Amino acid sequence: MSGASGARAWGIGISGLSYSYPGAGAPALSDVSLSLAPGEHVAIVGPNGAGKSTLLLHLNGILEPGRGSVTIGDLPVNHENLPEIRSRVGLVFQDPDDQLFMPTLLEDAAFGPLCQGASSSEAEARARRALESVGLGQIDARRPAHHLSGGEKRRAALATVLSMEPGVLAFDEPTASLDGRGRRQIAEILRARKQTVIVVTHDVEFAAAVCPRMVLLDGGRVVVDAAANELLSDTELLLEHGLERAAWLYERGNSV
Amino acid sequence: MGFAHLDRYADRPSWLTRRTTPAQRLWIAIAAAFAAGLMPPGAWGALVLLAVLLALGVRAARVPPGALARRVAQALPFFLLPALTLPFTVPGPTALEIGPLAFSGPGLVRAAEIVVRATLAVSAVSVVISVTRAADLLAALDGLPLPRLVRSSLALGYRYVYVLSDEFERTTRALKSRMGHASRGRVWRARAAALAHLFVRAHARGARIHSAMLSRGYRDHFPTLQPARGGSRAWSVAIVCLFAAIWLGGVFEAMA
Numbered sequence: 001m002s003g004a005s006g007a008r009a010w011g012i013g014i015s016g017l018s019y020s021y022p023g024a025g026a027p028a029l030s031d032v033s034l035s036l037a038p039g040e041h042v043a044i045v046g047p048n049g050a051g052k053s054t055l056l057l058h059l060n061g062i063l064e065p066g067r068g069s070v071t072i073g074d075l076p077v078n079h080e081n082l083p084e085i086r087s088r089v090g091l092v093f094q095d096p097d098d099q100l101f102m103p104t105l106l107e108d109a110a111f112g113p114l115c116q117g118a119s120s121s122e123a124e125a126r127a128r129r130a131l132e133s134v135g136l137g138q139i140d141a142r143r144p145a146h147h148l149s150g151g152e153k154r155r156a157a158l159a160t161v162l163s164m165e166p167g168v169l170a171f172d173e174p175t176a177s178l179d180g181r182g183r184r185q186i187a188e189i190l191r192a193r194k195q196t197v198i199v200v201t202h203d204v205e206f207a208a209a210v211c212p213r214m215v216l217l218d219g220g221r222v223v224v225d226a227a228a229n230e231l232l233s234d235t236e237l238l239l240e241h242g243l244e245r246a247a248w249l250y251e252r253g254n255s256v
Numbered sequence: 257m258g259f260a261h262l263d264r265y266a267d268r269p270s271w272l273t274r275r276t277t278p279a280q281r282l283w284i285a286i287a288a289a290f291a292a293g294l295m296p297p298g299a300w301g302a303l304v305l306l307a308v309l310l311a312l313g314v315r316a317a318r319v320p321p322g323a324l325a326r327r328v329a330q331a332l333p334f335f336l337l338p339a340l341t342l343p344f345t346v347p348g349p350t351a352l353e354i355g356p357l358a359f360s361g362p363g364l365v366r367a368a369e370i371v372v373r374a375t376l377a378v379s380a381v382s383v384v385i386s387v388t389r390a391a392d393l394l395a396a397l398d399g400l401p402l403p404r405l406v407r408s409s410l411a412l413g414y415r416y417v418y419v420l421s422d423e424f425e426r427t428t429r430a431l432k433s434r435m436g437h438a439s440r441g442r443v444w445r446a447r448a449a450a451l452a453h454l455f456v457r458a459h460a461r462g463a464r465i466h467s468a469m470l471s472r473g474y475r476d477h478f479p480t481l482q483p484a485r486g487g488s489r490a491w492s493v494a495i496v497c498l499f500a501a502i503w504l505g506g507v508f509e510a511m512a
Contacts (some may be wrong), residue, residue, distance in 0.1 A: 059297040062467050083473060091471040095405055097419045103391040103411050110481055115473030120481050145265070146418040164472065 009038040010088050010167035010193045012059065016068035018220075019054055027185035028054040030220045031068070038073075038167070041190070041197040043207030043228065047219035047242030052200040053094070055217065056170050059198070060089035072224055087116055094172040096153035100145035105131065108145065112164035123163075131156070134189055151182030156224060158189065168196045175206050185234030204243050208232045216241060262417075270318040276491075278392035279399055281384045283492045284313070288380035289500035292373045295506045297366060302506030306376050309502075313380070317387045327382045328375060335374035341368040356420045390414045400478065408478040412465075419461070424454045 014034040017231070020027040028051045036042050044052050057063040058070050061082045070077040074086045090112075093099045102108040109127030110120075116127065131137055134155040144244060145153055154174065161169065174190070175183045183206060190197055190210040201207050207214055208228040216224040216231060218241045238244060272281070291307055314324060343352075346363035353359070385393065394411050427450040435442060 050288070060338035060471050083475075086471060086473045089471075091468075093464065093468050093471075095464070098461060099468045101412060101415055101465050101468065103394055103414055107391065111469075111474075111479065112472040114481070115475070118285055124481055142389065144390065144415065144418075147263075147414070160472065212453060 007165040007195055008167045010073035011038045011040075012036040012168060012196060012198065013071040014055075014058075014068070015070075017055070017058060017065050017070060018067040019058065019063060020066055021054075021214070027028060027066075028220050029058075032128065032217075032220070032222055033068075034215060034222065034225070036196055038196055039194060040213065041193070041199070041211040042213045042215060043199045043201060043211035044215050044217055045204050045243060046223075048222075050217045050241075051220040052202075052217055053172050054220075056091065056198070059168065059170050060086050060091050062091070078132050081092050087164060088166055089168040089170060090164055090166035092157055092161055092169070092171045092174065094176055096150075096157040097145070099157040100158055103144055104142045105136070105139075105145060105148075105159075105234075106141035108156065109141075109159045109163045112160060116164060119142050122181075126163045126165070127159070130159040134159045134161060135185070150177055151179070151185060154178060154182060154186060155189070166195065168198065169193055170198045170200070172200050173202075174199060175201065180228060202221060202243060204232060204238065205245055210221050216243075218242075262385075262390070262414075264323070265317075265319055266389045268318055268388060269386065270316060271388050272313065272317040279396040280488075280495065281388055281490055282393065282396045283495050285381045285384035287496045291499040291503040291506075292376040292380065294503060295373055296510035297369055298510040299506030300369075301509050302502050303369075303372055303376065305502055305505070307372075309335045310376055310379055310383070313383055317383050319383055324379060324382055324386070327386070328378050329455045331374075331378045335370060335378075336503040339370040339374075342370070344368040389478075395480070404477055407480075410479070416458075416461075416465075420454060420458055422455060424450055427453050449457075 004195050012035070012230075014032055017029055017032040018027055019029040032051075032055060034042075037225070044055060046052050054063065058065060058077065061071070061079075064079075065077075072085055073083050075084060075088070077085050100108050102111055106124065106127055109130050110123040113123035113126045128137070128141065131139075131141055136152065136155055136159060139148075139152070145156060148156060158174075160172075161224075171190070173187075174186050178186065183203075187206060187209050190199065197211070199207060199211055208231075212228055214224075214226060214228040215222060216229045216237070223241060224237065232245065235245075263299070276284070288306065288310070292303070295302055295306075314321060320495035343359040344357075344365050346360050348360040348362035350358045351361035386490070388396075394407065397407055397410070428447055431446040431450055433441065435446060438446070438452055
């Protein structure tokens with residue numbers, strides 16, 4: 001990935017993080033502590049409502065911790081550090097239509113660099129490199145996003161943060177609504193990243209394919225933090241927390 | 257409620273798109289719309305001249321007249337409704353009586369004039385919008401002294417009219433699929449319910465888009481790449497002068 005090859009990978013420190021949405025009864029996150037080394041690829045898995053996306057939104061300061069702290073590299077996530085934090089952490093949202101808000105792909109990919117203070121020519125060059133790096137270099141970058149397929153939109157959304165050359169890439173459900181080929185393309189792109197990668201998903205097989213380490217989150221708490229293969233082989237634990245491998249689902253379906 | 261027609265002729269090569277930049281086309285639209293809109297009453301000769309120029313423009317732009325008529329028809333209610341009151345409010349001899357309704361002659365002429373002027377103005381803008389990519393138009397708008405907020409709103413509006421219309425269609429389809437052989441009234445109620453859902457969803461999407469913007473470093477303004485090439489300034493001035501001359505001719509014609 002030429003667009004972000006020079007980006008420095010940052011470690012992530014999450015300590016005693018708790019968060020409750022206003023008006024909600026139960027906390028979305030309770031005393032979550034995690035540490036990611038620079039360049040490490042980690043998947044956060046768990047059922048719907050486990051607090052995975054809430055955790056992700058804390059990484060670049062979209063949500064402020066109710067209690068506890070988050071650091072990116074040596075920098076705590078707080079109001080004063082937000083511009084630098086948002087340069088360090090590239091957040092890819094679940095729905096690409098939320099991420100692709102500009103009239104053309106090129107402007108979308110250039111939005112981050114321009115906000116970082118890059119000149120127009122530099123922002124355009126970085127945007128084009130990022131689009132190239134996700135396999136969209138051949139398509140007309142002045143096309144609007146609504147002319148793209150679902151898989152292309154997903155990759156374009158990734159390009160919008162790669163152009164910012166972040167040291168941390170955070171993905172919220174990167175395979176949602178994708179077909180098999182789209183999942184494979186995203187997996188290949190993620191595996192090739194040199195940055196720290198954090199993937200939030202309930203697709204455990206995809207998570208294991210791109211991340212050697214997996215953290216199981218449920219009810220806003222860390223249940224298990226283990227090697228992906230180890231967690232993937234613990235059928236009972238996965239079922240207990242609302243997760244299933246597709247093959248097991250098939251076998252169970254046949255046995256009913 | 258689809259909006260696919262907005263982009264239908266944007267990439268179609270034509271004499272107009274080859275010979276003019278988007279900024280110059282924007283000047284044509286603005287000058288023609290102002291000339292038609294500000295034409296004084298009784299300047300029929302000038303209006304005919306504008307209509308001839310518009311017809312030549314439609315031919316040069318290769319926009320099918322039927323497609324143009326459909327676009328203009330969408331704006332028709334906005335100027336037809338006020339015009340309809342004129343035959344009853346403008347004093348003068350009665351020219352037509354239908355039952356209890358008496359239409360004044362001068363009122364009918366004024367109403368026809370307003371409809372013609374508005375049709376010419378909307379047609380000129382529609383032709384230019386039809387053959388110019390939205391991104392190019394927005395870039396051309398950067399050359400005008402418009403508030404940034406207007407430009408940002410237009411950019412987001414263009415992008416999300418497609419996303420929201422897709423959502424509306426999906427919701428309507430889901431509602432209709434559960435209604436069986438419903439009466440037309442029930443179908444319209446379902447569409448109204450879908451529209452209400454869309455409003456709530458659009459609000460939630462707006463919040464997510466804002467989060468996506470913040471996460472890429474957005475602070476207080478919408479950065480854009482360099483404005484598009486404006487083309488020859490003399491050409492733009494000539495266009496404005498041409499339409500100003502036609503308008504002046506109309507003023508003298510009305511005074512004569």
